[in-house]
Amino acid sequence: MFSKFKSAFLATTALAVATPVLAEEVNVYSYRQPELIKPLTDAFTEETGIEVNVAYLKKGMIERMTAEGTRSPADLVLTVDISRLSAVVEAGLTQPVESDVLKANVPSLYHDPDGEWWGLTTRARIVYASKDRVQEGEVTTYEDLADPKWKGRICTRSGTNAYNVALTSAVIHHLGEDGAKAWLEGVKDNLARKPQGNDRAQVKAIWAGECDIAIGNTYYMGKMLNDDEQKEWAESVNVVFPTFEGAGTHVNISGVAMAKHAPHPEAALKMMEFLTSPKAQEVYAKANFEYPIAPGSEADALVQSWGDFTADDVNLMTLAEKRSMALKLTEEVDFDG
Structure with a gap:
């Protein structure tokens, strides 16, 4: 048997x-x-x-x-x-x-x-920021990503990707459902292009001048720096650890x-x-x-060379329970449309 x-x-x-x-x-x-x-x-x-x-x-x-x-x-x-x-x-x-x-x-x-x-x-869900076109301190919170000053300057992968769903779940936790929906609408309005590709593709887009900031996971920086073709992409951006207002960085x-x-x-x-x-x-x-x-x-x-940050102190199971709502809101605002 x-x-x-x-x-x-x-x-x-x-x-x-x-x-x-x-x-x-x-x-x-x-x-x-x-x-x-x-x-x-x-x-x-x-x-x-x-x-x-x-x-x-x-x-x-x-x-x-x-x-x-x-x-x-x-x-x-x-x-x-x-x-x-x-x-x-x-x-x-x-x-x-x-x-x-x-x-x-x-x-x-x-x-x-x-x-x-x-x-x-x-891993932290962070902001990759162009070294040439984004000044230090221009983006410090996740809430900043919905600011109209970033209109036409943000790249990201699909809003229904698991990593972005988890981030949206964290936004719901901190801002409530209505606040999260408004945040998603604001980020969508600021996109430089339709959501596409993986996190590395967003850094490549910054390197190519298609956008100025992107949302991604920290570990992709390490992977790109150890790839002969992608090293140049990684070296074109800074790693920024945004926080939620009054809280920490989403992990x-x-x-x-x-x-x-x-x-x-x-x-x-x-x-x-x-x-x-x-x-x-x-x-x-x-x-x-x-x-x-x-x-x-x-x-x-x-x-460690990318800098220190304070992780958000919410239990991840709390965020997991908001996954369905995060997907629902993402679809309601037609984030990938």
Whole structure:
């Protein structure tokens, strides 16, 4: 039965680690490419002797796990956004995890109060600003993005992208539904072009002179600076950490959850505790240019060079609960139209 189950998993997923299987194993369904988490999975296997199989699922994870039901080989779900994390939870595909180690490693802001998901690293949703056309201090808050002075000067990806939905959820939290709708309308009026592309494409547009500021995640700066073609784009902008008035900078999270029907729950818990440890978080954060959240851990020197900021102190589950409203408002104002 076990060998048949294992064969089905191998036949239908892209694996980061192949057979032979050790005495214990953990099967991970991941929104993040296996090569980006390989340093962690290798370190975990070396430390524990537990093999890690990673299936990269860019889309369709919820549909797949739902179809698999109790036969699902997934032990852990690894995601890169609070919206995706909460969607998996809402679909009933996770189970709560109680662990003193996890509680010690993950601040309360960055895990589900019921233990359904646990954060690993964060990234800030910031403003990329042209070094040539934007003066220091011209944009300091997210509210500033709706100011008419930016008319025809902002670039962004789709308003329905998970990262922007999370940001809009934060706007709802701070400004209320009416305020968030007005904010979305103001930002839309200031767009230099129809929302398109990914976060890197917005920086390229600034470099090309199509717009002056853009909304994006911090870690893309690291990725661009380490890409021969894109380095010039990154060097054309400054990283600006806007805040909400009277609050902090919006952050999103990469996180992990235990699958509802995990066939190896004990090994899966060991991996969750390992992933949240300060040492592992620093390795993960360095590989992806993110911020580790375990007490005593530090970001990579390159990431630190972008400057300090104070993260907004809202629990991310509070924002996840506003996801549907954020999508509704985005569609009401026809943000991508």
